[in-house]
Amino acid sequence: MAIVSDESDDRFKAACVQLNAGSDMGANVDAALALMRTAVAHGARVVMTPEYTGMMDGSGRVMREGARLESEHPALAAFCAFAAETGAWLLIGSLTVTTDEERIANRSYLISGEGAVAARYDKIHMFDVTMPDGRAIQESKAYRPGDRAVLAQTPWGAFGMSVCYDLRFPALYRTLAQAGAQYLSVPSAFTAQTGPAHWHVLLRARAIENACYVFAPAMCGTHPGNRATYGHALIVDPWGKILAEAGDEPGVIYAEIERAAVAKARGMIPSLTHDRAFVIERR
Secondary structure (H helix, E strand, O other), X not given: OOOOOOOOOOEEEEEEEEEOOOOOHHHHHHXXXXXXXXXXXXXXXXXXXXXXXXXXXXXHHHHHHHOEOHHHOHHHHHHHHHHHHHOOEEEEEEEEEOOOOOOEEEEEEEEOOOOOEEXXXXXXXXXXXXXXXXXXXXXXXXXXXXXXXXXXXXXXXEEEEOOHHHHHOHHHHHHHHHOOOOEEEOOEOOEOOOHHHHHHHHHHHHHHHHOOEEEEOEEEEEEOOOEEEEOOOEEEOOOOOEEEXXXXXXXXXXXXXEOHHHHHHHHHOOHHHOOOOOOOOOO
16 A cells, blocks of 8 residues: 655655665565565655665675666566555665676666656766775676766655765765755665764765765675675765664664755855866966
8 A cells, every 4th residue: 555645845754774685685675675664654755775785795796696687676676566555765775787798787776656767876986995904895896887977856856866985976966966966865885894984974074065965774784705884874964964873783764854954054055056167286
């Protein structure tokens, strides 16, 4: 049965789901759907899940083997059916999708309340890094980076889509905000090593710089292939205030979202309209 709400297009209840996914896609989808159903039962009109909602394994080979064509993806089909059943809009943080080359796509989906894919976004920035413990991660070996920023329309305004490591590239978010984004989605599987130092400050910075709501559903705990994620899913308002935060375990966080808060923040500090051209002078 579809959900019923008296909320207008100017306000809605948002939910960010925190998950602990592994390499069993069926089990991961079931766990996500259970928490999503809880979110809808609590009145959420927009429900968001983390990066790698379908499966998460530290092995690029395992992730490639688990990827599916979009048209045949069982996780995407299940989430579209859930949206059609409940009427909720869904932001599926990402699923691993087969492409026309050996590398796969790390693709985020926005699904409408009718159960149709309203927008899709392939993660642009690849997590090719050396961790504090010396371990190297080369995401670009398994994943093909996207090359398009995506601004998606919803009944409540425009969502700028991104995924995890994109968070460290502020130009992407400024471009989205200046194009009309009022909300920024940052579904993530942020590492347990970098999370304590960088997660909160980067998300709050993106909210403040762009006077946008920021939604950051997150992975948590340990995962196959020697991976550990930070958790602490967040919802941040356009002034940089944390409205809701998860801990270290799977669950759901909620916040009441008011579209007018974006206009209010931008009216007080209209920095999105104050860019000036400059050159670098080297001495």
